[in-house]
Amino acid sequence: MDGSDKLDKRRINIALETGGTRRNAGNAQRLNMERENLSGLPTEQEYLEMVRDLEINKILGSFDEDFEKFVASQEKEIKMAEKLTRMLTPVGFAKWAHVHTPKAPFTEKDGKVKGDPKYMIDVCFSADDPEWKKWAGDLKARIIALPVQTDKHTGSPIPIAKQMPIKRELDIDDQPTGRYYVTFKTGEKFKPPVFDKFGIAIPETILVGNESKVRVSYTPAEYTAFGGGIALYLNAVQVIELVEYRASTADAYGFEVEALPTTEADTSLQPTHAFSGFEDDILF
Numbered sequence: 001m002d003g004s005d006k007l008d009k010r011r012i013n014i015a016l017e018t019g020g021t022r023r024n025a026g027n028a029q030r031l032n033m034e035r036e037n038l039s040g041l042p043t044e045q046e047y048l049e050m051v052r053d054l055e056i057n058k059i060l061g062s063f064d065e066d067f068e069k070f071v072a073s074q075e076k077e078i079k080m081a082e083k084l085t086r087m088l089t090p091v092g093f094a095k096w097a098h099v100h101t102p103k104a105p106f107t108e109k110d111g112k113v114k115g116d117p118k119y120m121i122d123v124c125f126s127a128d129d130p131e132w133k134k135w136a137g138d139l140k141a142r143i144i145a146l147p148v149q150t151d152k153h154t155g156s157p158i159p160i161a162k163q164m165p166i167k168r169e170l171d172i173d174d175q176p177t178g179r180y181y182v183t184f185k186t187g188e189k190f191k192p193p194v195f196d197k198f199g200i201a202i203p204e205t206i207l208v209g210n211e212s213k214v215r216v217s218y219t220p221a222e223y224t225a226f227g228g229g230i231a232l233y234l235n236a237v238q239v240i241e242l243v244e245y246r247a248s249t250a251d252a253y254g255f256e257v258e259a260l261p262t263t264e265a266d267t268s269l270q271p272t273h274a275f276s277g278f279e280d281d282i283l284f
Contacts, residue, residue, distance in 0.1 A: 086235055089216045090131035092123035095169075095181060097208040097245075099237050102188040119192050119234055120185035121208075123216055124169050127178055136166055136180070139230065142220075146228045163229030184218050184234040194237045202239060209245030214238065 102117035125132040148159045169179040186192065194202045208214070217235040222228070250257050 086217050086219055089123060089182070089184075089218065090125060090129060090135050091213055091215050091240055092125045092132070092181075093179075093210075094208055094212040094214045094237075094239075094243075095122040095124055095210050097121040097210075097212070097214075097237070099192055099194050099208060099234075100204040102191075117188040118185045119188065119190070120183060121214070121216065121234065121237060122181045122183050123214060124179045124181040127180060132180075139166070139220075140164070142222075143228075143230055146222060146230075147224070149224060149227045160227035162227045165230065165232055182232065184216050184232050186234040190234075192234050192236045194239065196242070197238065197240050202242075206242070207245035208237070208239055209243040212239055212243040213241035215240060 098118070098120050102119045104117055105113050105115040107113050125136070127133075143162055143164060146162060149162075150157060150159055165182050166180050167182070169177045169181050171177050194208065196202055202208075215238045217237070219233040219235055221231045221233060223231055
């Protein structure tokens with residue numbers, strides 16, 4: 001309390017003490033009320049402290065609001081980063097690699113094109129590979145943890161089965177081989193680079209054939225359609241051991257193939273005798 005406040009209270013006290021002789025009882029009561037009102041008012045120092053507290057609260061409130069926005073933005077960025085995280089598969093075996101040229105979309109009998117061209121590769125893994133077991137287990141756990149989806153059109157409470165990207169490999173007789181495969185793909189606008197084990201880019205003239213040992217860089221992305229699942233977008237391929245794809249040859253189909261002659265002209269396709277017009281022994 002400063003000096004001016006003390007002086008005002010002293011004047012009121014003096015007035016109250018002499019009120020019986022100088023003022024009537026009504027004036028004394030009024031002055032008493034003024035003293036009570038004045039005693040409830042803050043001093044200048046208290047007022048300044050109150051203003052300071054208000055400013056601080058205002059600043060802190062603004063800071064809290066900005067901080068909450070900052071945290072929310074960071075959480076959003078973290079979620080986006082998780083969606084865009086590049087991950088690596090264990091080493092597996094390539095099947096049907098379309099990594100230099102996108103695979104053409106399926107064309108129906110009526111000529112209607114279904115889908116778009118895509119770069120893609122199937123990678124097979126041995127069931128007893130410990131790296132594969134861990135990788136596949138983590139992927140499966142993430143898919144199981146996704147929210148359960150139901151048919152919104154029919155209102156059926158029966159959950160829709162989630163999409164599992166891990167498939168059993170089958171042989172030509174549709175029998176399980178004991179291996180599993182996963183498909184990685186991306187749109188034709190996102191051509192994946194292909195490297196060898198030394199990190200050198202493999203030219204497009206060298207095609208990655210089946211059973212090449214490969215590792216894939218991919219980006220997982222969750223989706224909710226068709227029961228939900230995780231799409232595996234192809235980023236790049238590293239070829240650890242190359243089995244180069246070559247066009248099919250005659251011996252690949254089981255034909256016996258003879259060596260090409262090197263010194264004499266091959267006459268195997270020449271007629272044994274010349275044909276000059278109609279022969280007498282030809283019967284009609």
